[in-house]
Each structure stands twice: as structure tokens, then as C-alpha cells.
Amino acid sequence: MEDEPRLPPELERAIFELVAISWPVFIPNLLLVASRVRYWVHPLLHRTLTINAPTIPGLPPSSVATFTHIQQTHPELLRGVKNLMILHLDTIETDTILSACPNVQNLYILLPGRPAVQRRTALDAMPLRHLYCELDDIGIVSNKDIFSSTLFGGLTHLELYDIEDEEEYWTGLAALPRLTHLAFDTFATYLAARYKEVLERKKDLKALIVLRRPSARHAQITVEDKRFVMMPLENYTRDWQCGVLYGDDFWARADKFIAGRIAGLPPPDAQYPFYLSEDGSADPLPSPTFDRSNLRFI
Secondary structure: OOOOOOOOHHHHHHHHHHHHHHOHHHHHHHOOOOHHHHHHHHHHHHOEEEEOOOOOOOOOOEOHHHHHHHHHHOHHHHHHOOEEEEEOOOHHHHHHHHHHOOOOOEEEEEOOOOOOOOOHHHHHHOOOOEEEEOHHHHOOOOOOOOOOOHHHOOOOEEEEOOOOOOHHHHHHHHHOOOOOEEEEOOOOHHHHHHHHHHHHHOOOOOEEEEEEOOOOOOOOOOOOOOOEEEEEOOOHHHHHHHHHHHOOOHHHHHHHHHHHHHOOOOOOOOOOOOEEOOOOOEOOOOOOOOOHHHOOOO
């Protein structure tokens, strides 16, 4: 027989919900505390869906079948999805999932070779704050007014898998009203001038990050701005999930590194104040573009 709660039910519920939202890794354990706690916390179990992707401990495995089951039995739970990862699905499945999860704030989408069809309508309605994508995957197929869509208006963090050297592209990025963190997966020395241009135009940008493959060496990009960071990242999906669960992702590591740099902490060598290794230390060895289509999950 369960013990009666010692706190007022409203306060007790607020406490458990706060724990579940702040540390989702503990939700499976919270479900076992008591039936009332399960009732409060169970809807929060599906705040994060990782469709067609391996998951780290603490995130429930999910698939198209999982999504379909939730949609058929408790469709209201999908309105509570805040973090969504979709990998390698066909167009119909992707559009169905996006349409059923209108309140997503953090979207990671990778659909190589699968053009977007009727996808923008669902995306424009989302209160997106973090977006990880290739522009083709979200229905952006032209450089004309490339970032004028409403789906970019609320973004604070944007990682782009593709990159263009067109004036409209960089002008549009610099004009995004709430953007504070920007990352690219493409390593290209000829784009150094574009990186500088964005940093000069957008003074409220806190970090511009170029992600790269950890092992290869390449010529150094020099951007004389403390907000510019190059960082190796081998396991993209795992990093995103660690960010959701623990707040420990490449954004957080870059913020810490930049804060130290601004405070005058090492590395003191002016030849490489722009690089960050996966463990957070200085790393002077940038590299070519990492191929996201060959994702590895450790």
C-alpha cells in the first residue's frame, strides 16, 4: 500500500514534474515511485522522440512503430514532444511525424536523398529554438529570401549541414533576430571571410562553430574573433542526445571555451586560439568536412 503524500499534492506534482523536465534520464525511475507520480510524469516520457536512431541510456528507444502506437492510443502525448530526431525516413513518414508534433522546440533532421514535400507548413507552425538540418530537408530550395521563413524567426541555435557562398545566404543568417549560436559541418578555408562577415555584422552572436572530423589534419582557418571555434565531433547523434539529457553538447563546450578565452585563460598561443577538442581542451588541428551520412554511434 502506497504511503500518503506528506506534501500538498500540487506542490508534490510540481516537484516531480520539475525533476522529470530537468533530468529526463530519471523518468523511468520516477514512474516506479507511486501511481500518482506515474500519472504526472508519464506524459513527460515522450518529450524526446528519436525516430530511426540508436539512443543513449536514459532515452526510451523509439521508432516509426513507437510513434504510430502513441498516435493511435494517446495522440495527445505527441503535443508534448519538445525534442525530435528523425533520421533516414521517407517523405510520407517524415511529414506525418512532423504534423503530429506541433510543439517541437529542438529538431534534428537528416534525410539524405529525400526531398521535402509539404513539409514547410508543419515546420512553420513549430516554436523552434534549436534546428539541425540541411536546407533541402526542410523545403528550402532557393537562395532568394533564404532565411525569411517564419520557422527561422525564433531560432537561437542553428546547425547547417550544407553551406553556400552566396551573398543572400550570409546576409540572411546575419539578419536572424534571435540567433545566438551558429554551426556548420562544412570545412572550407575560402569561407573564412564569410565567417568574419557574419561575426562582424551580428554582434549578438555568441558562437560560430565549424565542426570537423577528429582525426584528419588540414590547413588552419584564421578568424580573429574570440567567438569563432573549430571543434571535432565524430558522433553527432550521441552529442545531440547528451544535450537533451544532460545539457552537455558541443554548444555547451564551445560556450565554456569561449568564456575562458574572453576571461584570458589558456591557451595563450596566438597561433591557435580558435580550436576546441572533444574533451574541451585546445586543439590546433582542423580537418576536412565530416560526412554525416556515415554516422557512427558508440
